[in-house]
Amino acid sequence: MIVLVVALLLLGIVLGAVAQIPLPLSLVLGALIGTWLLVFAVRERMGAQRRSR
Template sequence: MLFLVAALLLLGVVLGSAAHLPLPVTLAVAGVIGVWLLVFAARERLSHRKG
């Protein structure tokens, strides 16, 4: 439950700051986060296949 509250609080902070940034900056940051998540998912999938 505490994890859920912390995640929602973090989401609120991120969305609040994104509302004050210019659109190109927001999209660039979203792209970087998306690429990071894809790399993380690929590494996790590859590590589970080896083990």
């Protein structure tokens, strides 16, 4: 859960900095954070399925 909080905090920092950094860099950082969140969600779902068996 703490990883998710940190990810959302980093997303907020990056979104707050979007006005200060170039658009391509903003898009790359957003894609990286989105990928990290997607991997996190998949790992959590797989772990929940293993525990429910």
